Each structure stands twice: as structure tokens, then as C-alpha cells.
Amino acid sequence: MAASSKTKKVTPLMQQYNAIKTKHPDALLLFRVGDFYETFGEDAIKASKILGIILTHRNNGGDKTELAGFPHHSLNTYLPKLVKAGQRVAICDQLEDPKQTKTIVKRGVTELVTPGVALNDDILSAKNNNFLCALHFGRNKFGISFLDISTGEFLTSEGSAEQVDKLLQNFAPNEILLSKNHRKEFLEIFGSQFHTFFLEDWIFQEDYANESLKNHFKTKSLQGFGIQHLNCGIIASGAVLHYLSETQHRQLQHINKIQRIAEEEYVWMDRFTIRNLELYQSNNINAVTLLDVIDKTISAMGGRLLKRWLALPLKNIHTIQQRHQVVSHLKEKEASLNKAQHWIKQVCDLERLISKLATGKINPKEVVLLKNSLEAIIPIKQLALESTNDSLQHIGEQLNACETLRTKIKTVLNEEAPVNIAKGSTIAQGYSVALDELRDLAFSSKDYLDKMLVRETKETGISSLKIASNNVFGYYIEVRNTHKDKVPESWIRKQTLVNAERYITEELKEYETKILGAEERIYSLEQQLFEQLLVWMQEYIAPVQKNAQLIAQLDCLCGFAQLAKENDYVMPAIDESTDLDIKGGRHPVIEKQLPLGKSYVPNDVLLNREEQQIIMITGPNMSGKSAILRQTALTVLLAQMGSFVPASSAKIGVVDKIFTRVGASDNISMGESTFMVEMNETASILNNLSERSLVLLDEIGRGTSTYDGISIAWAISEYLHEHPARAKTLFATHYHELNEMMNTFGRIRNYNVSVKELKNNVLFLRKLVPGGSEHSFGIHVAKMAGMPQQVIQKANKILKKLEKSHSSEEMTDKLQVSQNEMQLSFFNLDDPLLEEIKEEILHLDIDTLTPVEALMKLNEIKRLLSKKKKASS
Numbered sequence: 001m002a003a004s005s006k007t008k009k010v011t012p013l014m015q016q017y018n019a020i021k022t023k024h025p026d027a028l029l030l031f032r033v034g035d036f037y038e039t040f041g042e043d044a045i046k047a048s049k050i051l052g053i054i055l056t057h058r059n060n061g062g063d064k065t066e067l068a069g070f071p072h073h074s075l076n077t078y079l080p081k082l083v084k085a086g087q088r089v090a091i092c093d094q095l096e097d098p099k100q101t102k103t104i105v106k107r108g109v110t111e112l113v114t115p116g117v118a119l120n121d122d123i124l125s126a127k128n129n130n131f132l133c134a135l136h137f138g139r140n141k142f143g144i145s146f147l148d149i150s151t152g153e154f155l156t157s158e159g160s161a162e163q164v165d166k167l168l169q170n171f172a173p174n175e176i177l178l179s180k181n182h183r184k185e186f187l188e189i190f191g192s193q194f195h196t197f198f199l200e201d202w203i204f205q206e207d208y209a210n211e212s213l214k215n216h217f218k219t220k221s222l223q224g225f226g227i228q229h230l231n232c233g234i235i236a237s238g239a240v241l242h243y244l245s246e247t248q249h250r251q252l253q254h255i256n257k258i259q260r261i262a263e264e265e266y267v268w269m270d271r272f273t274i275r276n277l278e279l280y281q282s283n284n285i286n287a288v289t290l291l292d293v294i295d296k297t298i299s300a301m302g303g304r305l306l307k308r309w310l311a312l313p314l315k316n317i318h319t320i321q322q323r324h325q326v327v328s329h330l331k332e333k334e335a336s337l338n339k340a341q342h343w344i345k346q347v348c349d350l351e352r353l354i355s356k357l358a359t360g361k362i363n364p365k366e367v368v369l370l371k372n373s374l375e376a377i378i379p380i381k382q383l384a385l386e387s388t389n390d391s392l393q394h395i396g397e398q399l400n401a402c403e404t405l406r407t408k409i410k411t412v413l414n415e416e417a418p419v420n421i422a423k424g425s426t427i428a429q430g431y432s433v434a435l436d437e438l439r440d441l442a443f444s445s446k447d448y449l450d451k452m453l454v455r456e457t458k459e460t461g462i463s464s465l466k467i468a469s470n471n472v473f474g475y476y477i478e479v480r481n482t483h484k485d486k487v488p489e490s491w492i493r494k495q496t497l498v499n500a501e502r503y504i505t506e507e508l509k510e511y512e513t514k515i516l517g518a519e520e521r522i523y524s525l526e527q528q529l530f531e532q533l534l535v536w537m538q539e540y541i542a543p544v545q546k547n548a549q550l551i552a553q554l555d556c557l558c559g560f561a562q563l564a565k566e567n568d569y570v571m572p573a574i575d576e577s578t579d580l581d582i583k584g585g586r587h588p589v590i591e592k593q594l595p596l597g598k599s600y601v602p603n604d605v606l607l608n609r610e611e612q613q614i615i616m617i618t619g620p621n622m623s624g625k626s627a628i629l630r631q632t633a634l635t636v637l638l639a640q641m642g643s644f645v646p647a648s649s650a651k652i653g654v655v656d657k658i659f660t661r662v663g664a665s666d667n668i669s670m671g672e673s674t675f676m677v678e679m680n681e682t683a684s685i686l687n688n689l690s691e692r693s694l695v696l697l698d699e700i701g702r703g704t705s706t707y708d709g710i711s712i713a714w715a716i717s718e719y720l721h722e723h724p725a726r727a728k729t730l731f732a733t734h735y736h737e738l739n740e741m742m743n744t745f746g747r748i749r750n751y752n753v754s755v756k757e758l759k760n761n762v763l764f765l766r767k768l769v770p771g772g773s774e775h776s777f778g779i780h781v782a783k784m785a786g787m788p789q790q791v792i793q794k795a796n797k798i799l800k801k802l803e804k805s806h807s808s809e810e811m812t813d814k815l816q817v818s819q820n821e822m823q824l825s826f827f828n829l830d831d832p833l834l835e836e837i838k839e840e841i842l843h844l845d846i847d848t849l850t851p852v853e854a855l856m857k858l859n860e861i862k863r864l865l866s867k868k869k870k871a872s873s
């Protein structure tokens with residue numbers, strides 16, 4: 001084999017390809033050959049699959065190599081598909097004009113597009129950032145950095161695994177860079193849902209990172225950015241810059257600052273909370289998220305900022321109130337709101353346009369769009385300045401319509417400039433004398449020749465003169481033989497035809513030299529002038545970025561005003577207290593999903609550290625317990641983002657942490673470990689409580705047997721009550737045994753979501769009322785879900801028996817034992833099949849069951865139901 005491969009002759013083109021491919025083994029190499037981008041070998045197999053293009057073969061020194069390619073002008077169509085399929089794509093271009101070289105054309109990789117480093121509009125999503133992230137594993141903490149090359153945002157932070165995990169959830173990076181040494185650790189701690197790329201270990205070094213950052217920002221230290229003490233964060237940020245240079249992204253003037261993510265300024269929510277509250281993502285792709293409901297922004301910049309605000313709600317009362325006041329102002333002044341939104345609509349994505357300018361990827365049409373967007377800032381600025389609200393006025397003062405920049409673009413570019421400069425008409429008429437002359441020549445050539453023809457006809461008296469051109473001697477005048485004798489002496493004969501003679505003249509020759517290649521010269525001059533403009537514009541990167549931020553803010557605030565008007569939200573009162581008093585609160589998402597004619601039943605929730613710290617909410621399945629928990633958290637979140645809230649009134653003592661935990665019963669098929677996960681998650685709440693925490697526990701404990709479940713729920717509630725933080729807590733539970741706790745623990749209050757028991761059915765009233773509930777009504781719900789009649793009857797019997805023999809004192813005693821022994825029996829249903837359970841329940845001999853066993857059986861039915869309910873919905 002080796003001997004035969006030695007004798008094989010690889011073509012120079014393939015030698016060049018192989019050399020370049022070796023340098024980019026992890027990337028799919030798009031190799032420019034003439035008018036095509038070609039892929040070879042494994043890359044060709046992948047590309048043809050992803051892109052649906054034909055796979056052929058070519059001879060490579062005796063071997064057959066797979067080949068698949070597409071025309072170079074289709075790069076924008078195919079590249080996004082490759083990147084979206086998770087490929088890193090190296091674009092290898094021809095670095096010299098093939099016409100100018102006799103040997104093989106020089107080629108090199110001009111850009112490496114990866115999921116986290118993309119500037120192409122077809123890869124990016126307008127209302128989402130596209131973050132590249134680097135994670136450094138320090139000795140006792142992690143350093144993390146996020147960069148969106150398409151907007152210029154560069155952020156860093158450091159902290160524990162939990163903190164970093166939360167940031168990963170919030171910023172949802174499209175690619176994470178890690179040192180090769182930490183591959184396994186990363187997977188263990190953060191899971192496998194991220195797209196990762198591994199770099200050499202030496203890149204993650206403090207000196208190297210420090211130097212890279214200082215070089216990039218052209219500063220002597222990092223003090224000005226307030227990140228000098230974040231050693232691990234700096235290392236991660238250095239790795240990001242390293243990667244940009246490795247992927248050939250060197251024009252980065254728009255990345256002109258790095259910011260610390262000041263986590264202490266924002267409400268703490270961990271990954272479970274973000275997920276449980278379905279803020280901007282949901283396990284169910286069809287589910288409507290909070291973001292879907294509240295996003296009334298009309299610009300991409302506003303959309304991205306809103307998501308950030310949602311991920312990082314504020315804790316500073318003053319800033320929150322400022323936002324509320326703007327929203328209130330805009331909500332009242334409808335005309336101003338409409339005007340502002342009208343003009344914001346005219347503003348394109350300034351942030352991404354200016355990044356394209358910095359990276360040299362902006363096209364002529366986009367520069368005109370940039371100018372038009374800046375023009376729209378004039379009325380927005382005026383509107384803001386004229387308002388009576390201080391914050392709006394401040395936005396107005398900072399907005400900068402960049403007059404010089406606009407005037408310059410107007411002078412240099414044609415208003416109708418094309419996307420592709422090769423199409424011509426990019427540079428405005430009157431800007432360059434040389435260009436105007438060339439254009440006159442090119443565009444008026446016919447006119448010029450027509451005039452010459454008229455003149456010559458008149459001067460020579462030859463009526464049938466014709467001016468044309470051919471490839472051999474260019475422009476000529478053709479004279480029919482009958483008029484040959486009238487030809488002036490100065491004309492030079494070039495060709496004799498059967499019926500005519502062809503001549504050239506001095507004037508024609510001169511004209512010809514001018515006109516030949518005029519179009520090519522127009523193109524290169526237009527390109528040159530356009531590039532000069534882009535270089536001149538670089539100075540405006542920072543002011544345009546500032547405008548982008550201000551417009552994004554204004555858009556979010558206008559969006560909040562719009563939201564408040566459309567959905568009838570009110571301004572919350574935020575204060576330093578630790579009370580939470582929501583009147584007539586609604587769930588912002590559910591209220592939008594109800595069937596026509598049904599209206600959401602509002603509820604009051606009052607929590608404070610003095611009397612009503614923990615509310616136990618009991619109520620049957622489907623009564624609306626979870627809705628009350630979630631709407632409480634969402635109301636606090638919305639308020640602290642600066643939005644109005646879905647309630648008739650809300651008084652909110654600023655909250656610094658929101659914890660939510662949902663019992664694992666919805667995931668029973670996941671097996672025993674689910675319960676342990678639930679317990680671990682809950683433990684992390686208990687270890688992080690603060691006086692301003694809001695804790696929402698939804699059916700905690702139901703991942704195990706009923707008996708153990710009650711014990712755990714009891715123990716957790718007791719802990720929360722006794723903890724000095726006295727964190728405000730809502731606890732939804734099926735275990736009405738927990739209602740006993742109110743007798744012993746002074747700040748625990750019982751509430752239930754009321755239902756009306758009809759003959760054999762239940763009417764959900766959805767009203768939260770004081771007092772515990774006695775039944776859990778699971779069986780009624782079973783009936784509603786279409787459970788066989790026999791099963792329902794049997795379940796009713798179990799329930800009766802249970803109610804008779806089970807006393808709460810007995811339960812309390814058992815709880816003590818259980819807490820002491822901490823032996824949890826992990827009762828679990830392994831993916832119960834409806835039929836199996838039905839049989840099991842039907843054959844139960846109720847008289848032999850203990851109360852607890854009976855209760856467990858009842859719970860089984862409930863679980864089965866909720867599964868069935870889910871499956872059918």
C-alpha cells in the first residue's frame with residue numbers, strides 16, 4: 001500500500017488542498033476553485049448530506065476522492081446551513097487574481113465561521129445574541145467570558161459552579177471554549193447540551209490573557225474596565241480573543257470595552273428557577289414563554305436587551321422606579337408612545353450594522369440603511385427631550401444623530417446603492433470627477449457615437465455610414481463601396497469586405513482607449529471610494545453603539561408601556577420593606593392562553609416575615625396551585641425588570657433571590673434518582689436563603705412515597721420557618737397533613753384553592769381562600785380524565801378507608817420517627833402502564849391495607865392521571 005501510494009501523483013491543486021486541510025482538521029474546508037467552493041473527502045460527504053448537493057468523485061493521483069461543491073455566489077445560502085448543523089467552516093479563498101498568475105493560484109483560509117463566531121445575517125437571529133463563551137477552571141473558582149462578535153458585547157465574570165451555570169443558562173452561548181484538560185469535568189458539572197470546542201491548555205494563562213486584552217484595547221492596564229482583580233475572568237476573556245484571532249477575525253474595533261457582569265446588582269435565579277418559570281425557554285417547544293407574552297419591542301436591539309433584562313432583573317430600587325416612571329409616562333402619553341414607536345421602527349439594527357462596518361463586512365446598501373437609521377434618531381431625540389420625564393430627557397440628551405456622519409454618507413453614496421458593489425451605482429453622482437467622467441463615457445458611449453455619426457455623415461456627405469466595433473481592431477466606420485471615393489484622406493483603411501470598406505479614425509482610436517475597460521475602472525474606483533468611506537466611518541463606531549443601546553432601552557420601555565396598555569397591567573410599588581402584597585394577581589402567560597370566553601380568576605397573595613411567612617396551599621389537582629406560585633414569582637420579576645404587572649395592585653419589598661422547585665412526580669419515568677435530584681435541588685435553596693428571598697415549592701416530596709414525601713415536605717417547611725432569614729415561601733402541596741403545621745409554627749398559614757363539590761364532580765373556582773382543604777379530589781380529576789369507572793370506584797373506597805383510619809396525630813408521630821431515622825424508602829413507580837395499574841388497583845384487597853399504604857395507592861392513581869393528562873394534551 002505504502003509503496004503504491006508513493007508512485008501516485010497528487011496534482012498541485014490537491015497538494016495545496018491537503019496542506020491547508022491539515023492546518024484545519026476540525027473544520028469543514030470550503031476550497032475556492034474558480035467560480036466554485038469545493039469540498040473533498042469526508043468534508044464532501046458531510047456537505048452533500050447537510051446541503052443536499054450532489055456527491056461526485058474526482059481522481060486524486062490514482063485514488064478516487066469524494067467531491068461536492070457549489071457556486072461561490074451561493075455561499076450565503078449554504079454557509080448558514082452548515083453552521084446551523086453545528087459545523088465549523090473554514091473558507092479558503094483565492095488570494096490572487098488567477099489571470100495574473102501562471103502557476104497555481106495562492107490560496108488561504110480567510111475566515112473560520114463557527115457556531116459562536118458568526119456575522120452572517122442568515123446565521124444570526126435578530127432578537128437573539130450569538131455568544132461565544134470561554135470557561136476557565138481556576139483553582140477554587142471559574143472564570144467565564146461572553147462575546148458577541150455581531151454586536152461587540154464583551155462580558156466577563158467569575159464565581160462558583162452554580163454561578164457560572166446560571167450565567168450559561170442566561171446567556172445561552174452558541175459555543176463554549178474550554179481547555180482540553182477539562183473536557184470530562186465540564187461534562188460532569190454542566191452537562192452535554194452545549195456546543196463545545198477545546199483549546200490547548202497554555203492558552204488559559206493569566207500573563208498571556210492579560211497581554212492579549214491590553215493589546216486589544218490598547219491600554220496599559222485593565223483597571224479602566226474594573227476587571228483587573230478577576231484573574232479567572234481575564235483568563236477566560238483572553239481565550240476568547242485568542243480564538244477570534246485563530247479564526248481569522250482580526251478587525252475588531254467594535255469590541256472596544258469589556259464589562260464585568262455585576263451579578264450582585266441582579267436578582268439571583270438559578271437554573272431550575274429559570275427553567276421552571278419558563279422565562280424564555282421551555283422543555284416543551286410549543287409552550288408559550290413569558291418572553292413571548294411580554295415582548296412588545298419593535299427593534300432587534302430592543303428584543304435582545306429585553307431578554308437580558310429578563311435574565312437579570314434589578315435589585316436597585318431607584319433604577320427600578322425610574323423605569324416604572326418612564327413606562328407610566330409613556331402609557332399616559334399615547335401620542336408620544338405611538339410617535340416613538342413609529343420612529344424606532346425606522347431604526348435598523350445599528351448594533352449589528354456597526355459591527356459589520358468594523359469587521360469590513362458592511363455592504364453599500366447597509367451603509368445607506370445606517371444613515372437612514374441615524375436620521376430617524378433626530379425625531380426620537382426631540383421627542384425624548386421634550387418629554388416631562390427625567391429619564392427620557394436623559395436618553396434624549398445622550399442620543400446623537402451623528403450629523404457629520406450622515407452628511408458624509410449622503411455625499412458619498414447613492415441613495416439607491418446596491419447590496420453588491422459590482423452592480424455599480426454605489427457612489428453618488430458629483431462626488432468624484434474621475435468617476436463621473438468614466439460613467440459619462442460608459443453610459444453615454446452610444447450617444448457619443450451617434451453624434452459622431454451625424455457629424456461625419458454631414459461632413460462627408462455619405463448617407464450610409466455605420467459605426468460599429470469588433471474584437472480584431474475595435475471601433476471602425478463602415479462605408480459602402482458606392483461611397484468609397486468620398487472618404488476623407490485622414491481615415492485609415494483597415495478591412496475590405498465584398499460590398500464595403502472599414503476605416504478607423506484618430507478620434508475613434510482616442511475614444512476607444514478611453515472607453516475600453518471603463519466599466520472595470522468604474523468598479524475599481526467605486527470600490528476604492530467605498531473603502532475610503534468605511535475607513536473614515538470607523539471613528540463613529542462608539543457613538544453609533546451608544547445610540548444602539550439607548551434605542552434598545554427606549555424600545556423596551558415603550559414595549560412595557562404597550563404591554564401594560566394591552567394587557568391591563570398596573571404600576572407596582574417597589575420599596576425597601578420585605579413584604580409582598582399582590583392584589584388581584586394574574587398569571588401573565590396563562591391568562592393569554594385561556595379559551596375564548598373564559599377569564600382568568602385573579603388572586604391575592606400576602607407574604608411577610610412577621611406573620612405570614614409561609615403559605616401552605618392545598619387544593620386538588622388542576623385547581624390552580626402551581627399557577628398561583630408562578631404568577632407570584634413572575635409578578636416580582638416583571639416588577640423588578642421595570643415592567644408593570646398583571647394585578648390590580650402590587651406592593652413589593654425588593655426581592656434579591658427567587659427559588660422555585662417543582663416536585664419530581666411529573667418525571668416519574670426518570671427513575672429513583674429523580675427524587676435525589678429533587679432533594680439536592682431543594683438543599684441548595686436551604687443553603688442560600690436570605691431575608692429578601694422568595695421561595696416557591698411546588699409539590700416537593702412527591703418524588704417518593706407519600707409517607708416519606710410528607711416527612712420531607714414537613715421538614716423543609718419547618719426549616720424555612722425556623723431559619724433566621726424567614727424567607728417568604730409559597731408551598732403548594734397535595735398533602736393536607738401539612739395543614740397541621742399551622743398549629744405549631746406561628747408564621748405558617750393555610751390556604752386552599754377553592755373548588756365546589758357537585759354531586760359527583762368538582763367545579764374549579766380557582767380562588768385562593770384561607771384554610772386548609774380536606775380532600776385532594778384526585779379521584780374526581782381521574783374521572784374527568786376518562787379513567788375507567790371500576791378504578792374510580794375502587795379508589796373512592798380506598799379514600800374512605802383512609803379518611804376513617806388516618807389521623808393527623810398518628811402522622812405527626814410517624815414524621816418524628818422518619819426524620820430521626822432518615823430512612824427513605826424511595827417508593828417509585830417505574831413507568832406505570834395504564835393497564836397494569838388498573839389491574840393492580842382492581843385486585844387490591846382494601847381491608848388488608850394500612851392507611852399509609854392506602855394513601856400511597858391513591859397517590860399512584862393521581863400520578864397516573866397527571867401522566868395521562870399530559871399525554872392527551
Ligand SMILES: Nc1ncnc2c1ncn2[C@@H]1O[C@H](COP(=O)(O)OP(=O)(O)OP(=O)(O)O)[C@@H](O)[C@H]1O
Binds near residue numbers: 590601602620621766
Ligand atoms: N386563576 C385561574 N383562572 C383561570 N384558570 C386557571 C387559574 N389557575 C389555573 N388555571 C387553569 O388550570 C390549569 C391547572 O392549573 P395548575 O397547574 O396551577 O393546577 P395545580 O393545582 O397546580 O395542579 P396539579 O396539582 O395537578 O399540578 C392551568 O393550566 C390553567 O389552565
